Each structure stands twice: as structure tokens, then as C-alpha cells.
Amino acid sequence: MSDANEEKPNNFVQWRHAPASQWIYCPLCREPLLNHTWDGRERRYCPHCGFVYWERALPAVAVLVFEPSRKEILLVTRRYPPFVGGLTFPGGGIELGESVADAAVREVEEETGLVVSLDRQFGTWSTPSNDTIITFFRGHPIGGQLQAGTDAQEARFYPWEEAPSLAFSLHNMVLQLFRMEMRMTIPTS
Numbered sequence: 247m248s249d250a251n252e253e254k255p256n257n258f259v260q261w262r263h264a265p266a267s268q269w270i271y272c273p274l275c276r277e278p279l280l281n282h283t284w285d286g287r288e289r290r291y292c293p294h295c296g297f298v299y300w301e302r303a304l305p306a307v308a309v310l311v312f313e314p315s316r317k318e319i320l321l322v323t324r325r326y327p328p329f330v331g332g333l334t335f336p337g338g339g340i341e342l343g344e345s346v347a348d349a350a351v352r353e354v355e356e357e358t359g360l361v362v363s364l365d366r367q368f369g370t371w372s373t374p375s376n377d378t379i380i381t382f383f384r385g386h387p388i389g390g391q392l393q394a395g396t397d398a399q400e401a402r403f404y405p406w407e408e409a410p411s412l413a414f415s416l417h418n419m420v421l422q423l424f425r426m427e428m429r430m431t432i433p434t435s
């Protein structure tokens with residue numbers, strides 16, 4: 247469990263590495279890096295030890311946690327940039343050695359205190375910048391206690407039809423898809 251009072255320093259390390267073009271020295275043997283083209287793209291590589299900086303899109307997860315009896319969706323208010331104070335679905339990066347489903351469950355618990363059961367994948371999309379790939383799940387709470395975690399200012403449920411706009415355009419698009427799906431599956435009367 248994470249400590250809810252844990253604060254990240256102001257100079258918190260960038261979530262993403264600097265672009266490869268800014269890498270000067272090999273992180274393994276300290277020799278100057280050179281450019282070489284692999285697969286049609288120029289990569290930074292070390293002629294001394296063979297290190298290559300492969301730039302990849304980062305995999306992430308987010309969960310549409312739906313509370314079926316109250317018909318509410320769980321959203322968190324962001325504590326850290328970008329979009330401090332903006333609303334998103336709970337989620338985050340996938341740790342090395344962790345399955346995509348395990349990451350989804352972990353991130354929800356870290357950010358909201360709730361333990362969820364995943365119902366199914368909702369879809370996988372790239373962010374508009376194409377530097378992150380987010381797999382969205384549908385899930386429902388099965389335990390825990392609702393409480394904003396380290397990365398969230400607030401975690402709370404919103405009526406699924408009235409949830410406000412979300413900070414990221416991709417999350418917003420997924421929210422619209424979720425609403426369309428709900429309207430097709432739940433009688434409105």
C-alpha cells in the first residue's frame with residue numbers, strides 16, 4: 247500500500263525520458279553516443295558497448311469503474327502535471343514485470359483506495375501525441391474504501407450521464423463511447 251501523505255518533490259523526475267536526440271553519453275559505459283539508422287529511423291547508439299536507445303510508446307492503463315446500483319462512474323482529480331486539477335479515469339503506467347490487468351487494478355487502488363474487479367477491456371488507443379498507449383478496462387468496485395491516493399487530489403463517483411469533461415481528449419472520447427454504450431444497454435425509463 248502507498249502512503250497517502252507521501253509527497254513528490256517539486257523537481258520530480260520527468261515521467262518520460264528526454265528525447266533520444268538529447269542523450270549525449272552512453273548510460274552504461276559513458277562513451278559518446280552516435281546516430282545510426284535502424285528500421286528507417288535514426289537512433290542514438292553506443293559504438294563502444296552496443297547500447298541502443300530505442301524510443302518506444304509507453305503502455306498505460308485506465309479503468310472505467312462503474313458502480314452499478316447507483317449508476318455512477320469513478321473519476322479522480324489530478325494532483326500532478328499535466329492538467330493539475332483536471333478530471334480523468336484512474337490509471338497510470340504499467341510497471342516492468344506487471345500484467346496489463348494487474349496494473350489496472352493496482353492503479354485504481356493507489357489513486358482511489360478502491361479494490362476493483364475488471365469486467366473486460368473497453369479498448370486500446372494511442373494518445374493524440376502517439377507517445378502513450380492506453381488500454382481502458384471496465385470494472386466495478388468489490389472492496390476498499392474511497393479515498394484519494396498519492397497522485398489524486400480527489401476521488402469520487404459521478405452520475406454516468408452528468409460526469410463533467412475530462413482533462414485529456416482521449417479520456418473524454420472514451421467517456422463518450424461509454425455513454426453511448428450505456429444508452430444502448432440500459433433502459434432510460
Ligand SMILES: [Zn+2]
Nearest residue numbers: 272275292295
Ligand atoms: Zn556504451
